[in-house]
Amino acid sequence: MFRYVNLSFKQFALLCVAVILPIVSFNVEQSKSETTWIAEPLDLVKQGFESAFFVFTAGVRDTTSEYLNLIGIKQLNADLKLKNAQLEVNQSRFEEVLLENQRLKKLLEFKETNKMQLIAAQVVGGDLFKDHKTITINKGSEHGLKSGMGVVTLQGVIGYVFRPERWSSQIMLIEDRYSVVDAVVQRTRAHGIVEGKGHSGCALKYVERSEDVQIGDVVVTGGLDNIFPKGFPVAIVRNVESKRSTVSLKVDLDPVVDPAKVEEVFVISNASDQDVGNQFFSGVFTPESSTEAASR
Amino acid sequence: MRFPSTWVLNFICFFILFNLACSFQTTFWFQVFGQVPSPFLWILFPVYFIVTRPGFGSVFICYFFTLIASRYSSIHLGNLLIVMSIITFMILMLRSRIFWSGPSYYMLISFGSLLAFHFLLLAISFSLEENHAPLLLGDRFIQIILTLGFCYPSYLVMQKIDNLLGTQDSFIQGLGEQRDL
Numbered sequence: 473m474f475r476y477v478n479l480s481f482k483q484f485a486l487l488c489v490a491v492i493l494p495i496v497s498f499n500v501e502q503s504k505s506e507t508t509w510i511a512e513p514l515d516l517v518k519q520g521f522e523s524a525f526f527v528f529t530a531g532v533r534d535t536t537s538e539y540l541n542l543i544g545i546k547q548l549n550a551d552l553k554l555k556n557a558q559l560e561v562n563q564s565r566f567e568e569v570l571l572e573n574q575r576l577k578k579l580l581e582f583k584e585t586n587k588m589q590l591i592a593a594q595v596v597g598g599d600l601f602k603d604h605k606t607i608t609i610n611k612g613s614e615h616g617l618k619s620g621m622g623v624v625t626l627q628g629v630i631g632y633v634f635r636p637e638r639w640s641s642q643i644m645l646i647e648d649r650y651s652v653v654d655a656v657v658q659r660t661r662a663h664g665i666v667e668g669k670g671h672s673g674c675a676l677k678y679v680e681r682s683e684d685v686q687i688g689d690v691v692v693t694g695g696l697d698n699i700f701p702k703g704f705p706v707a708i709v710r711n712v713e714s715k716r717s718t719v720s721l722k723v724d725l726d727p728v729v730d731p732a733k734v735e736e737v738f739v740i741s742n743a744s745d746q747d748v749g750n751q752f753f754s755g756v757f758t759p760e761s762s763t764e765a766a767s768r
Numbered sequence: 769m770r771f772p773s774t775w776v777l778n779f780i781c782f783f784i785l786f787n788l789a790c791s792f793q794t795t796f797w798f799q800v801f802g803q804v805p806s807p808f809l810w811i812l813f814p815v816y817f818i819v820t821r822p823g824f825g826s827v828f829i830c831y832f833f834t835l836i837a838s839r840y841s842s843i844h845l846g847n848l849l850i851v852m853s854i855i856t857f858m859i860l861m862l863r864s865r866i867f868w869s870g871p872s873y874y875m876l877i878s879f880g881s882l883l884a885f886h887f888l889l890l891a892i893s894f895s896l897e898e899n900h901a902p903l904l905l906g907d908r909f910i911q912i913i914l915t916l917g918f919c920y921p922s923y924l925v926m927q928k929i930d931n932l933l934g935t936q937d938s939f940i941q942g943l944g945e946q947r948d949l
Contacts, residue, residue: 486824493831494849514839521791529799598798600790600841602805602911603889603901608794634842644842649899670902732803 515637522608522640526596537564579736582626588701589742591615595734596640605648605668607631609737612639620699622740628705628728629653629693630737641739645731646674646706654694655706660684663694666706666725674707676723685712685723700740774933779829781929786813786833790840805907807914808882810837812922814852815881818859819874820930830856851888855881875919882912 479487541561579592593615597608611617613636621633623643631651634644644651651668655676662683664676676691689709695702707725714721789809797806814830821829834852838845859877867873886908893901 483824490824490827490831490853494846494853498846498850511835511839514836517787518791518836518839521787522795525791525795526799529796532800596799597791597795600794600810600837601843602904602907603893604842606842642842648842649897649901650842667899669899671904672902 512638519612519637519640522597523610526610575736578626579738582738588740590738591617591741593641593737593739595737603670604650605645605670605731606634607643607645607731607734609641609643609739610639611739612637612641614638616741617641617739618741622700623737624700624704624740625729625734625737629700630727630729630731630734632699633739643737646727647671647731653700653706654696655691656694657683657685657709658690658692658703659686660689664691664723666691669724672724673710674725674727676707676709676725677720679721679723681714681719681721683721685709685721687712691725698742778929778933781933782813782817782926783836785925785929786810786836789813790837794840805911805914807918808885808911809915809918809922810840811881811885812878812915812919813926814856815859815878816874816923816926818856819863819877823860827853827856827860847889847892850892851885854888855884858884871920871923874923875916878919879912879916882915886912 538561541564542557582590591611593609593611595607596610599606609623617633617636619633619636622629623631623633629646631643631645631648632653633641635642646653646666646668647670648668649670651666651674653666654663655666656663657676657679660683662679662685664679666674667677668674676685679685687709690705691707691709693700693702693704693706705728707727709723710726711724712721713723789812793806793809797804810833814833817829817833818826820826830852831849834848835845838848859881862877890901890903
């Protein structure tokens with residue numbers, strides 16, 4: 473065999489190691505946290521590069537918005553319009569600061585009116601692969617984050633801490649196919665597990681066929697394990713199917729939080745067994761009522 | 769076998785470039801373009817190493833790059849290593865039979881690697897996972913097209929680094945022109 477493929481013993485040994493290494497590390501089961509000694513220096517380098525890009529990108533966006541504002545001004549009377557453009561630029565900056573201020577005020581009020589211990593964080597990045605739905609935030613183990621901690625916004629649950637690094641963390645969104653969140657249907661208290669389906673939302677699994685679940689029902693957190701507070705909105709039922717061949721209902725969900733629009737999040741370091749109950753809404757959920765609840 | 773100091777410098781340069789490419793995908797592209805699929809810049813580096821470096825060294829460097837890439841995602845390291853190992857050995861076998869130097873060969877191999885990567889990842893996921901990866905054909909097609917646009921400039925940059933450090937000649941002289949496994 474060696475003569476046929478023209479390999480020395482050393483080359484054969486190296487070939488065996490090269491083939492065995494990925495097979496040994498292959499494991500379809502997802503473990504929660506995989507930071508090992510070999511990965512920690514790589515994580516530090518990664519955090520540095522991501523932080524640098526985030527700062528650079530913020531500068532690029534500010535400069536671009538200033539340029540776009542000034543383009544229309546150049547066509548009008550030079551002096552007055554230039555003054556007007558400067559005033560408009562300043563105003564847009566102030567409006568942006570005002571909106572940001574209002575947003576941060578709501579976040580602060582949310583933080584102060586709850587018994588939960590919350591850590592505020594900013595979203596700085598996404599996942600390298602489109603198959604997976606994760607985001608990166610700018611808080612890590614140095615700020616008290618641990619693997620498995622719930623992550624929420626004002627509107628509801630967004631995910632949980634998947635991989636905390638020293639100064640940043642990766643958050644697994646509830647839409648990710650490896651994500652699982654304990655939940656109940658708010659109206660009927662039917663219990664199930666919210667599992668991500670990738671880009672087509674989530675599904676509520678292991679709901680008995682005898683349970684009453686309807687389109688438009690709100691799914692909230694069950695409060696088990698004290699990861700999320702009880703009663704926190706997770707998703708809305710989009711479709712319900714009951715088949716005789718299965719013992720569970722097939723329930724499709726739409727998450728209440730659109731991760732594409734999220735800029736700030738809260739990490740729940742201690743849910744304090746809080747039950748938010750009907751704090752967000754008391755009736756049937758509609759997107760408008762969610763917006764009104766968030767703006768109050 | 770002696771390791772010239774330029775090899776270490778070369779490795780450090782590519783390590784920095786690779787992290788820049790991954791951060792560009794996850795942070796800059798995400799902040800500016802949001803959910804638009806980003807170009808698959810990270811895969812251009814292991815492909816370049818496999819095409820231009822001798823056999824076994826390039827395999828382990830490819831694995832090291834894969835380890836770094838796995839830190840930027842929630843994808844399991846084992847899944848990614850399996851896919852990259854198959855792609856690595858496929859390219860090495862192809863290189864031992866058909867090879868010509870220059871950017872055109874690199875771009876063709878990159879295109880093939882991109883197609884193979886997506887196909888293999890989906891195949892492994894569909895065959896082994898209950899909750900398999902979404903098809904996302906449109907997103908994957910856009911990713912491949914965008915990545916091909918970055919192929920030639922990335923080849924020029926990587927070749928420039930090799931030429932500046934004089935590593936390309938020392939690889940060939942030190943280890944011999946190894947086309948076979």
